Amino acid sequence: MEQSGTSALLQGAVQDLSSDVVSALRGGDHVRVAGTGAVDGLAGGLAVAAVRVLGADLLLPHILSRTPAAPEALTVFRQTVEAFPPRADAAPIVVWSHWAMSRTLRRLDAPQAGSPAGDEGAEPxxxxxxxxxxxxxxxxxxxxxxxxxxxxxxxxxxxxxxxxxxxxxxxxxxxxxxxxxxxxxxxxxxxxxxxxxxxxxxxxxxxxxxxxxxxxxxxxxxxxxxxxxxxxxxxx
Amino acid sequence: MTDTRLIHTVGVRALEWLWAHRDGFRLEPDVDPDVGFLERFKPVGELALICRVLFREGVAGSRQADLARRLVDHTWRHTLDGGRMLVRGQRVEPLSPIPFEVYLPYKELGYSEPDVERATVLYHRLNSWAALELDPTRRLGMSAFQRRFGLTPRPPEADLVGATWLARTPEPWTVSGHIAYDLTHTVFHLTDWGERPDGLPPDIADYLTMWLPVWIDDWLDLKRWDLLGELLVVDACLPRPTLDERAWEGFAAAQQPDGAMPAVRTMPEGEPDEVFDTVYHPTLVAAFASVLATSRALTQLAHAPS
Structure with a gap:
């Protein structure tokens, strides 16, 4: 029961994030990443997991419009990239999904020395x-x-x-x-x-x-x- | 490419079932007029059409050809009472295209009933016959059959193609079961049931080459064997048939040991006549698809570099 409850919560969080991205794509606003203000604790874990599911698309509006992302959105995004490096035996879509996030981070977070943004990384x-x-x-x-x-x-x-x-x-x-x-x-x-x-x-x-x-x-x-x-x- | 023997065997077994169940091809002379005497003619006409394809393609084995000949003969002599039932049908409902449509393949196979021919020639002169509000594919088929009968089609086929769904090459993701049956029959009429693959205009052939694999994949997975069989016929009418291995293996596996092909998923249960009415069509389609695909496979072999 707890697992399915968590799963439903995660689904809901992914849907909410997707809605934010849709709004930003339509309106040209920043991706607000609603409800992910707290990135610590359970809520933060959920946010990071949801960002991982959504992947690089979280910041797509900023890639397309070449505008900077809001700092809090970028923070959650960076934390997600760092928290979920693909395992050695990960499926290709997992590896590529992570690579896509890293690429987005490189585009939007370049000044951050020492972050994955600085690592051009080998393409899978x-x-x-x-x-x-x-x-x-x-x-x-x-x-x-x-x-x-x-x-x-x-x-x-x-x-x-x-x-x-x-x-x-x-x-x-x-x-x-x-x-x-x-x-x-x-x-x-x-x-x-x-x-x-x-x-x-x-x-x-x-x-x-x-x-x-x-x-x-x-x-x-x-x-x-x-x-x-x-x-x-x-x-x- | 699919094993030609597998394709061929589907047709052999289908003919065996049709012969064993030939009494299912039956009319109901005493039917309630509200139901209509002509309702039960369709299976007979389809049988004759497909047996004619079988003779034409010349790839049937001797047993299969013999069964087809006997089936045509049986239905002409017994079911249609030597053509007299077609005359009666024309008297009951003079302008119905059905007796003419059923008669044509028998005529092409050498059978004759002068009264049906006289009535057909007269109806062909009527503006009313040319103006019947048939759906575009059926109307195209009527004109094609008039040409095959030896009449000048009214209206000409070239004027009718554009009104069909297929000729407009619409969005392929909108295809439903009903649309799929419309487009398969458009192909049948344009190619004279597979006799003239070059009867398909190039844009339609290109369109089908592009999208038919998707529809075959879909209706295979849905286990809609009747429609899948028709789509496999369409494949065999294309300039470069795929003779898709996965589809043919699935189709062959759905066929029953006695040769019957279920319409959807598995065999229905019920009275023998009810079962016949449900599965005669997919079984006929299986014979049709088999003979055309076998013929195309042999053509490909003949043209393959040695």
Whole structure:
């Protein structure tokens, strides 16, 4: 019971953070990181865990708008990166998710000497996607949607760039299966890619995903990110 | 690529079941007029259409071809009473397209009933027949059948394609079961049931090449065997069929030991006639998909570098 209670609390915290990010993406405000003022104790632990789940997207509005993040948001973010280094045997998506957070920290926290920001760090490898079927590829890329950022290259983004048709098929599959979060994540990647089939109807597709699944702030976040990035531009 | 023997065996077993259950192809001459005498003609017409595909493709084994010939003969002689039931159908409901649609494949297989032909030629002259408010895919099929009959299609097929769902190549994530059946039949009519794959306009072929794998993956996982079978037919109508291994293995595994193909998930229970009415269509579709895919697999083999 306690575990499921904690899990529900964490889910709620992730949803709240996602809502904050959606608001910032829509309004151009700072990410406020509501409810994470206290970063010590139980509440702080919960906040850090929630930030870990949300990953680099917590500070996406500042990456896209090239504006500084609020200090308290940056503090929680940095603590999360430091608190959860991936284990040696971690799954690729865990390693990449952490790498994405470190990269965001480097972009926004560069002056902080001695922090992970100063460590350019070796990029993980993306070999696990080499033979990925299009459904698996789409699932993995949707989980790693925080890596879909204009102007930012990495091995995972290069895989995505090389397989726009497979990712488009995965988007259709996810919508058909009403997996709105996967569809939204895939749609965000597709927004940045060349070679997406015109017949996909990506823009209306993302609007449909928002209509059907947008009451979940994590879905809304991906749709809003895609919208914001459509204005910002594709990969360099 | 999928093992051709697996694909072929699905069709052999389907024919065995259809032959064993041939009495299920039955009309109800004394049916309540409100229900309609013509309601039970559809299975008969579909059987003849698919047996004709089987003869045309020439990849059936001797046992399979023999069963198909006997099934066509049985339904013409017994179910349709040598074509007289089609005449009766045209008398009951003169402008219904159903007797004509059922008659056409029998005519192509060498059967003849002059009264059906006379009525068809007359109806073809009627503006009313050309103006029937059929859905766009059915209307396209009517014109295609008129051409195959030897008549000038009214309206011409080229004028009808654009009104179908598929011709507009819409957002692929909106496809539901109903839309999927519409698009499979559009492909059937455009290609004369797989005879002319080049009857698919290039933009439609490209569209299907792009999105069909998603729909096949989806309806395979949903165990909707009837629709999956139709989608596998569409695959075999494409310029480069995938003959998807996972889909064919799942489809073959769903088939019962006696050759019946359930429509959805597993076999239904009930009275034999009820079971027949539920599974005859997916079993016919299995035979259809099997013969076309086998034919395409052999074509690929013939063109493969040695």
């Amino acid at each position: 490898e993306a070999g696990w996607l080499d033979e990925a079927t299009w459904p698996f590829l789409t699932h993995q890329l949707a989980v790693l949607a925080p890596l879909a950022v204009p102007g930012e290259d990495c091995a995972v983004a290069r895989v995505a760039r090389s397989r726009p048709v497979d990712l488009a098929r995965g988007f259709v599959r996810a919508v058909r299966r009403r997996d709105w979060q996967q569809a939204a994540g895939a749609g965000r990647w597709l927004t940045l890619l060349d070679g997406v089939p015109d017949t996909l109807g990506l823009e209306t597709g993302l609007d449909f995903v928002e209509l059907m699944g947008g009451s979940d702030p994590r879905v809304a976040l991906q749709v809003e990110a895609a919208r914001a990035m459509r204005w910002t531009g594709a990969f360099v």
